[in-house]
Structure formats: structure tokens, C-alpha cells
């Protein structure tokens with residue numbers, strides 16, 4: 298690896314031991330001088346090289362000169378630092394940085410360097426600050442919306458105690474709005490907010506709150522660009538501002554699937570270091586009417602019914618989904634209709650492959666460059682017009698479209714473990730009518746390592762667009778009905794009588810669109826590749842045990 302030129306190198310004390318501390322434009326490293334002498338020429342492999350530490354500059358949160366009257370790190374007691382000129386601990390500065398802890402969680406750690414010379418101390422602080430100022434992807438000013446009623450109603454507390462202190466440490470200025478009603482944040486973003494003042498928007502809440510922010514930003518962007526959201530053929534304009542999610546909801550699936558955890562401090566740190574993760578958005582239409590956008594799950598049948606039932610139980614908090622889940626499972630309803638879709642082509646992988654979307658995902662990167670090429674050549678919809686639609690008619694327990702894995706604490710690998718965050722596709726999962734036991738087996742596989750698609754009654758397709766028409770709205774069945782003189786109501790009661798014996802109930806469900814119920818059952822869906830960006834980096838690969846200082850060339 299190419300060595301970066303040193304900016305600073307000094308002998309400084311950390312907890313009264315002498316370290317050689319070096320800084321280049323990429324890395325801050327400190328090495329215990331005595332231990333280093335003992336181990337010269339001997340590489341130590343493991344979690345850390347004895348007595349040596351390093352932090353990438355891009356993961357430094359802040360640097361602060363330490364006041365004299367601060368608690369001593371060793372004893373925790375308040376004391377005056379000794380004034381002897383020979384005391385190497387007389388002046389000090391503290392570096393706050395990202396530390397990786399358990400499973401994809403980050404923590405704000407710190408180290409205090411002591412030196413005898415005040416000007417040296419200032420030089421270090423100033424040089425590190427200069428390096429941080431060069432990181433132009435970091436936000437300086439954020440607009441924060443807090444839903445005080447999401448999840449366990451701890452949004453405000455989580456923000457005040459866990460997030461605000463680290464934002465202020467990182468010198469990020471914030472305007473905070475605690476929402477007073479549903480859609481307050483969406484409407485404010487859509488019509489009022491002075492977005493030029495901010496480098497990003499942060500939501501404190503669950504998937505529903507994220508959906509509000511995303512709708513506000515996407516609609517505002519289309520309005521300003523003169524794009525008609527009601528037209529399915531229009532190419533939507535990507536949003537300029539990144540969105541940060543501080544998880545404080547019931548499912549927190551979008552945060553979990555883009556960061557790898559639902560820990561508020563981890564999310565705050567991803568915002569501070571200025572991470573960026575592009576994300577696909579599905580637009581959902583009914584005829585020529587725009588209904589909603591979706592980034593995670595569009596589910597008809599099982600997940601639509603779970604949501605419809607759970608909305609009546611909001612007071613129960615996150616447990617409502619489990620109660621409604623069991624109830625819906627026992628009711629075992631199936632739904633008839635036609636699903637048509639445009640399969641994804643090219644090197645976009647398959648929902649059955651084992652390739653998961655991780656930080657810097659090559660599939661998503663390729664989609665990003667394909668998007669640029671198709672923008673320069675021809676409009677996407679022209680190309681898609683020539684594609685052929687696949688049509689599937691049947692009886693389904695669930696029709697799910699997962700535009701991302703939908704991993705969440707309930708299902709750590711998610712509804713579609715190999716779905717990509719930013720490849721311009723959604724994974725369409727069709728669960729056909731089957732016995733309760735088979736459906737339970739399928740559901741259980743969302744919680745273990747087994748393949749939930751490996752059932753004869755489950756099909757999965759990676760698609761760019763799809764449509765659904767419920768049986769009772771299909772033209773030919775309407776014609777059949779009119780011709781035979783049977784009214785819709787009589788027709789449905791006739792089907793119910795026919796199916797009493799098998800224990801299944803054919804009926805009408807609702808679409809669950811990222812946790813919101815849609816008012817229409819016949820929908821047309823189109824995926825828009827990389828329409829928004831989050832303050833996230835996707836899920837990081839677990840670190841392998843090799844020399845962790847290999848990249849610390851200094």
C-alpha cells in the first residue's frame with residue numbers, strides 16, 4: 298500500500314505511558330514505545346497488535362483541547378493537573394472516534410493525549426481539525442423531526458440523551474421539530490421547510506416516520522422539477538438531501554437493513570461521518586393516480602391483513618404485530634388475482650442466489666453506471682416498452698414485493714435476504730394457497746438459516762415493474778358476472794359457500810405499503826433506481842482476523 302506522507306509525529310502520553318503518535322491525511326496512529334521496542338520485527342496477529350492503535354481520519358468524530366479542570370481518566374476524580382514543567386501530562390487533547398462493538402454497532406470512543414508543550418498540543422488539535430474540515434461529505438446543518446409517539450414512545454428521550462450530545466460534539470447544528478400530528482413532517486417538508494439551509498434531514502421514529510420524510514422530500518423534489526407524480530411513465534428526479542434514520546419505532550426495518558442494527562448511537566455516527574447509501578423507491582399507482590412510494594415491503598394478503606388488524610391495536614406498541622400476526626395466521630385467508638411483471642435482466646442476480654447486498658455492493662454500483670448510460674441514451678420506459686410481461690393468475694396467501702432485504706430484529710435475514718438496496722429492482726414473492734402447516738414452515742424459515750423460497754408453493758422473481766388485479770376486478774370476470782346476471786355480492790357469497798370445505802376463505806385484502814394501508818387493491822408498481830440517499834453505508838462485511846494494521850501504513 299502506498300505510504301501517505303506524515304503530517305505530524307510526536308511522543309505523547311496516554312494514561313502515563315509514552316506513545317509515538319503519528320498523523321497522515323488518512324490515519325491517526327499511536328504506538329506504545331516500550332512495547333514496540335520489545336516486539337521489534339515480530340508481527341502479532343489478532344484483534345490488536347500489542348500496544349498499537351489506529352483510527353482512520355474519516356472515523357474521527359471530533360478533537361477537543363482538554364481543560365485543566367476535567368476528571369482524570371484513570372481515577373475518575375476531579376483534580377488539578379500538576380504544574381511542574383517536567384510533567385508530560387500538563388497539556389492534553391482528546392480525540393473522539395468511531396469504535397466498532399457488537400454486530401454492526403458503533404460506539405463513540407475517545408483517547409486523551411498528554412504533552413508538556415501547550416503549542417504542540419494546539420498544533421495537534423489544529424492539524425486534526427484541518428483534516429476533518431477536508432471531509433466535505435460530512436453534514437454541518439441538519440433538520441430533525443421527532444415522532445414522540447413512535448414505537449415505545451421514547452423518540453424524544455432517545456434523541457435528547459443519546460443523539461443530541463454527539464451531534465453537538467461533532468459541531469453539527471440542528472433545527473429540531475417534534476411532530477404534533479401524523480403527516481406533520483411530510484407536509485412541512487413538502488411545502489414549508491427552507492431546505493437550502495440544510496445538508497440533510499433526520500427522522501427519529503420508525504418506518505412510518507421515515508416514510509413521511511421520504512414522501513415529503515421526493516414530492517418536493519418532483520414539484521420543483523415540474524415532474525408529474527401521477528404519470529407512471531415519468532422519470533422521477535433524485536433527491537438532493539440525504540436522510541438519516543434514528544431508530545425509535547416498532548419494526549425499524551429500513552434502518553436495520555441499511556445499517557445492520559437498530560441502535561440510535563450507531564445511526565447518529567453514520568450521519569456524522571457523512572455516509573451515503575443510495576436506495577431504490579417503488580412508485581405505486583392506481584390507473585392514473587399516484588398512491589404512495591415504497592422502499593421496503595409492499596405486501597398483499599398476509600402482511601396486509603396483519604397491518605390492518607394491528608392498526609386497531611396501536612396502543613399495544615410493537616407487540617401488536619405479533620398478536621395480529623398469530624390472528625391472521627389462524628384466519629388463513631387466500632386471495633385470487635392476477636400478477637403481471639417485467640423481469641429484471643442483465644447482471645442483477647437472482648433472489649435465490651446467496652449474494653447479499655453489502656457495503657460497496659458491486660451489483661448496486663453496476664446499476665448506478667447503467668442508469669447513467671440509459672439516461673444519456675434513451676428513456677428507461679422506452680426500453681421497458683419492448684420487454685415482455687409475465688402473467689401469473691392464481692390463489693395466493695401472500696403477494697410480497699421486497700425492494701430491500703427487509704431485515705429487522707423479527708427476521709434478521711429479512712423477507713428477501715439477497716435483495717439489493719440500490720439495483721433498481723424489487724423481489725416479487727408469491728406464496729400460493731397451501732396448508733396452514735406449510736405456511737407456518739415458510740414463516741419459520743424467516744427466523745432461521747433455511748431457505749424460505751425452497752417450497753413448491755413459493756415463487757420469487759426479481760422485477761422492475763409489476764401489476765396486481767384482484768379477481769373481482771378483472772374485466773373478464775366482470776363480463777362473466779354481467780352475462781350470467783349474478784351481482785358481485787352474490788358472486789362472493791357463492792365462492793364462500795364453495796370453499797367452506799377446505800377451510801380457506803377467499804376475500805379481499807389490503808396492500809401494506811411500508812406499514813401504511815393503501816386505499817386500492819388494483820395497483821401498478823414501478824421501481825425507480827437510486828432515487829434517494831441515506832446517511833448509511835449498507836451492511837459492513839464482518840471483519841476477518843488478519844493483521845488489522847495492514848491498512849495503517851504510516
Ligand SMILES: CCCCCCCCCCCCC/C=C/[C@@H](O)[C@H](CO)NC(=O)CCCCCCCCCCCCCCC
Pocket residue numbers: 503504505548549550593594600603604618619622623626703705707708711712737740741743744809810811812813
Ligand atoms: C412462527 C414465527 C414466524 C415469524 C415470522 C416473522 C416474519 C417477519 C417478517 C417481517 C418483515 C417485515 C417487513 C417490514 C415491513 C415494514 O415496512 C412495516 C413498517 O414498519 N412493518 C410491518 O408491516 C410489520 C410487519 C410485521 C409482521 C409480523 C408478522 C408476525 C407473524 C407471526 C406469525 C405467527 C404464527 C404463529 C402460529 C402459531
Ligand SMILES: Nc1ncnc2c1ncn2[C@@H]1O[C@H](COP(=O)(O)OP(=O)(O)OP(=O)(O)O)[C@@H](O)[C@H]1O
Pocket residue numbers: 443444445446447448449475476477478479480481501502503504505506507509545546547548549550812
Ligand atoms: N405527533 C404525532 N402524533 C401522531 N402520529 C404521529 C405523530 N408524528 C408522526 N406520527 C405518525 O405515527 C406513525 C407511526 O410512527 P413510527 O413509524 O415512528 O412508529 P411505529 O409505527 O411504532 O414504528 P414502525 O413504523 O417501525 O412499525 C407514522 O405513520 C407517523 O405518520
Ligand SMILES: [Ca+2]
Pocket residue numbers: 577699700701716717718719720721722723
Ligand atoms: Ca432493490
